[in-house]
Amino acid sequence: MLRVTTAQQYNVAIDNMQRSNVKIDNLSQQISSGKRVLQPSDDPIAAAQIIKLDRELAQYEKYELNIQVTERRLTLEESVLGSMRTSLNRINEFVIQGSTATLTDSDRASIAVALRTEVEYMADLMNTQDVQGEYIFAGSKGGTQPYQLQADGSYDYQGDDGQRSIKVSNELYVPSNDSGQYLFEAVAADLQTVVKGVYASEDPLSVPAPIPVVSATSFEDQAAQDKFTEATRDLGDLTITVDDSVLPLTYSVVDSNGNPVEDENGVLMTSIAFVDGDEVELLGMGVTLVAPTGTYTGNNINVLHTQPEQKNILDIVQNYASALEVPLTSQAKRDEFEAATVKMFGQWEQASERNIDSVTRLGTRLSFLERVESSNADFTLFAETSLSALQDTDMATAISEYQLEEVTLQASQALFGRIAALSLFDHI
């Protein structure tokens, strides 16, 4: 038979009431704060998950911020490009107007003034700074004004083609700027050739002075340039080698892969007789041959690096303005002016196309950002829902538990009163 001792009766009753009190206190805190997990120790497992979700939310908050910053920058860029568009259109009008045959010299001169004003305006746009004073079109060199007027009146790009990537979602990066290199240095002007080779690094004062085996490279006209560009597509730089081991001298031309280059008739250009001072045509490029001098190893080899000169819209407009300012006193000058106009239209076209391309690219990027933003918002919502499920109080359950506990406590108290009143001593 189990004996129940008096001390135990009291202890058990006190324990029970104590436990109920603790539970009631806990539940009332949960209800009033709306949080189920008040302290991590309340539900250690949920607490760990809450931290992970908090971290995820912090990350999305960061992405949201990044998207906003990027959008701000890109919108600024977009609006500058829009103003550039307007300017470009005005320039086009001026060019059309200026090329009209009936204009007098002074009419053309005033159009030139209008063009130069437009150039200044555009230069100002291309030197746009953000609120921090950073030049937004300077690539990575944000502290350097990208378009500075040079002594010769041209504008040289001082920036680079650096792009800033911003993380907008897990594993997703979006460039938050475009460099002037891409946006404005868009006009491929005349082909230019740089002759590279050992002569450039030798002492020019030595006798005989080292010289390149070709000199005075030139293109007669646009057709010659097109011919050269077409013929050397995918060949890279051409290398011209003079064989000076046996006389008479001969020369060969190879492409950057080391293969002999074919001339326009499909004949390989190998071991061609080399006549000092001769002017020959190389796939449209006119070069003057110069016999190698000196005794340096490799001074009979030169690399011809040919590429179109990249010009910006400012320079080409300025050039055309200069052409407009020339009085058309002779047929030759008239022809020259005509050629300049044709070229101007071509170059304007290129600049205009790049402008349109850039605006399109920006638009795509901005709409991409919007999509990322909305999918980030979905993820955020998902995380918040999970978080709420983990840490928020389920009010219905909590309140009904609270009431149950209240009833239990009242019962315990009532019972305690009864038990305490039970004593044999009262009856003897």
Add this chain to the structure above:
Amino acid sequence: MAFNLLNIGSQALLANKTALSTVGQNIANASTEGYSRQEANFVSVVGRQGTYIQDIDRATNQFVVQQYWSDLASFSSLNIQDSLISQTDNLLATSSTNISAALDTYFQAMQNVVDDPTSTANRELFIAEADSLTDRFNSLYANLSTQNDAVNATMTVAAENLSDYTKSVAQLNDQISYLKSVDQPVNELLDQRDVLVNKIAEIVDINVVEQGDSYNIFIGNGQPLIVGQAVNEVEIRQGDPDHTQPELYVMHSGAEVNVTQQVSGGVLGGLKDFRNEVLNPAFNELGRIALALADETNTQHNKGLDLNNEFGGDVFTDINSDAALRSRVSADSENLSTINYAYVTVDDVSELTVNDYLFKIANDDTITLKRLPTESIINLTQVAAATDVVDGTYYLDSGTGVLKAKLDGIDVEIKGNSYLAVGDEFLVQPTRNQASLIESVISDPSQLALASPVSVTTNPNNNGTATASVKVVDPASSVFDKIADTGQLDPPIEIVFTENATGGMEYSIYDVSNPDDPQLLEEPAQVPPIVPAPLYEKEAYVSGQEFIINGIGITIAGEPRVGDRFTFEFNKDGISDNRNALALSEIQDKKILSNGSMQDHYSGLIEKIGSKAAAGQINLIASESVLQSTQSTLASIIGVNLDEEAARLVQYQQAYSASAQLITTSQTLFDTLLNSF
């Protein structure tokens, strides 16, 4: 006949009075802790000679009492652990002290500089956040240390109490056997002794063996605390070599036995488990995260370029500073050798564990190495020369006092003043204090290195779709030697694409120091040197493959065409460049530790401690109900029920009255007899 009646009456009177006094004692002690109810044992005397109280029984059951002690020990162990683990868990997980939240804030500030590297305000904010991040590490470390101090203080008090209680139990052993020998009552003393043993069981799990009238008490693996009247002192001593971890010693027949790791149950066992399983791993994990943060951030920051066109310095204190190297190793004070220097370098944070290591010099010029706290043995291969030490090996020359070892991303180097003696111990704790050592050392916003020192220029006439990216592999490379003088790499390089006979793309790398005379770049010098040095000429192109040129890692991906070229130059004045900032911010998600990113590890720690806390709570509830059930079984045997005593009171009172009536009757009889004369 009548005299006999008188005799019986007076005996019964005495016996019932004694019985009434036991009832009185029971009623008086109804609430006394540990009181065992007593019962008078009536014995009738042969030949109708009356009754007497043979002895007063003490209700008890030694088996249940033993069970109660054991339950008490496990309950009190779980109870103290539960309250401590909750504290630690709250400390680690609450958002105001949490490292993960602090890392979020820090990386958010870094994101601002990524978004806008030119803004001085953003740079200032980042520096302030770096500062507050290290403060968070330091203060969390300090909070854990406070907990450790509290654990140590509780341990000390518990050990002192244990000492006092054992002495009292021994004294009671002595008194009880004496009183028993002179046939004096000892019931109350037995109760008191059991209560003392209860208190001991709350401190530590014990094994009680009853021998005659004495309790012999043993702890741990059978280390005797009390044998009869002999007491073995228990003492808490400063830990050695780790001073922050006091240890428990039992003085036993002249020897001192360290029983810290052997005790279980009770407050002491609970504290030991908490220290081993929660607090120390938390310290170590926190230290490991601090090391990873400082190391990765500094390494990456050193590769960047600041606003003054200089390479970045450290953002946080160098993890291998002189003070840090020394802080990770301590020598046992009982070592025979003296130490010239002892360093532990962290080579590779990704391999770091949260273990501590105990090196012990063994016989034959070898070492034994234990991983703490598991005490498992690590076998390292011994090598013949100090210079041969690679990962997983060690070198020992105890004669000249040199010990070198490499394992788990650390590099241990101990140099004795003259020799290292057999039995010398060295405790290596690579991560323990590191969270207290991390500080932010950058203060000038312009020195924040957010740009990459190398700029890539894609030739605008490229026809292909290939894109190039760079990262600095070695900021100390000679390629950067002249940046201050010439503002250019030494040499700047250009990569040009060509095609081989089968149409495969190839690239050649040129030194373009003189842009008009590009030279093919020489490959790095080999040992032995190859003459002439091979050149980077017509190398096969693999999209996306990184190749390292002069300490710069270059990756070109996409489809290049013949003649396409990329130029790599010094990124002078590239203040808008955020490439290094981006790399710095990627540290947040980078798996730089063995099991993932810093925050993965931190939440892993919280999860581990959290699940320990959750399991602890469940065990505590279970253990509590077991204890309660044993307690009520015990109470049902030894406890006092007042109703029962009331009934007994009535019973003995009536018997007493009846006995008195016997005497009256006897007197009446005698009077009758006398009066009849």
